[in-house]
Amino acid sequence: MRVSILQDQLAKGLGIVSRVVDTRNPLPVLANVLLATEDSRLKIAATNLELSIVTYIGAKVDRSGAITLPKTFPDLVNTLSPEKVEIVVDEATHSAEVRCGMTRSVIKGIAGSEFPPVPESAEADVVMQGRQLKEMINQTVFAAAREESRPILTGILMQFEDDVLTMAAADGYRLAVRKARLHETFKKPRSIVVPARALSEVARIIVDEDKEVGIALPGEREQVTFLVENTTVSSSLLQGKFPDFGAIIPKSYNTAATVYTSDLLRECKRAEIFARDNAYSGRFIVHPPRAQGEPGQVALVAKSAERGEYEGFVDAGVEGNDLEVAFNIRYMIDVLNVIGEERVILESNGSAHAGVIRPENRDDFISVIMPMSVQR
Secondary structure, eight states: OEEEEEHHHHHHHHHHHGGGOOTTSSSGGGGSEEEEEETTEEEEEEEOSSEEEEEEEEOEEEEOOEEEEOTHHHHHHHHSOSSEEEEEEETTTTEEEEEETTEEEEEEOEEGGGSOOOOOOOOOSEEEEHHHHHHHHHTTGGGSOSSOSSGGGGEEEEEEEEEEEEEEEEOSSEEEEEEEEEEEEEEEEEEEEEEHHHHHHHHHHOOSTTSEEEEEOOSSSSEEEEEETTEEEEEEOOOSOOOOGGGTSOSOOSEEEEEEHHHHHHHHHHHHHHHGGGTTEEEEEEEOOSSTTSOEEEEEEEEETTTEEEEEEEEEEEEESOEEEEEEHHHHHHHHHHOOSSEEEEEESOTTSOEEEEETTOOSEEEEEOOBOOOO
16 A cells, blocks of 8 residues: 555544544454555544444555554654655555655554454435534533443433434433434434444534534444544444433422523632532522512532632522522533523522523523532
């Protein structure tokens, strides 16, 4: 194999796939990135057998072939000057000579034939604007479980019904649900649970948010594929029953406070400094207006035996009763960071009940946070 390619394009392609490389896998080839020629393109791929990413970039191909190279290769490419990179593969020794400017390197690899087959293309069942899908992922993925004690909770439910896509994530302490209209209509509902890591990679790869992204739903294989421009992301599905998230969402509230998102986020970040030693617990105290024409108020209190204590206030439009409830401040920050609207509404039925956070004047996103014990 002999190819020439611009350094910035090669670095970009390697950056797209490299996060999937599994250096701890007992199969040495899975710790490598595949380089293979195809017409006037260079195919770059990586897989851990559960998640695969394939991307194509333009290249001058003088001799076709394939090889897999270790992490040394992307590390090297990132340091090269922004010039043409020439890669010449010696099939006998499974090594690649890399030339760029005044530099020359030889990197030992593994034969491309040992790389497992990965999905490269599929027919899309759903087509969405990149911006919409990226936002939906970012507004749910934070609520997925990190620990694998309940594997199904490490994924995000994607539910296709009529012309609506619903995405939901829950880790037992919080829930995030986002809905969007589709161009396609599903007369028969379909549901899949996709690993949160896979969807995070999809969101990361969507750079041109105005471009469309295709989603190929599972067929014979239990696998979903996302088509992002010249890149294909394929992931195995999680097996099991996702919780009935609708039952978790409160249907009514005794208190609702509307605040500016940036104001509440700022106070949460300050309080979080003091809440770290107390399981990130913070008390949210809501007071209705004292007199007509005055604003209500949300106070946020966080205490630490070692650091001290913090108390901050934001003006709020308050409906209903006084409220005092404790939430995990980090969970609140996660929601406020992605909500994307100027004002947010916090609803609750009291200290023993979950809190609901949703954007003002929108009904396509909702997050639920379980309460913590109030410590004074």
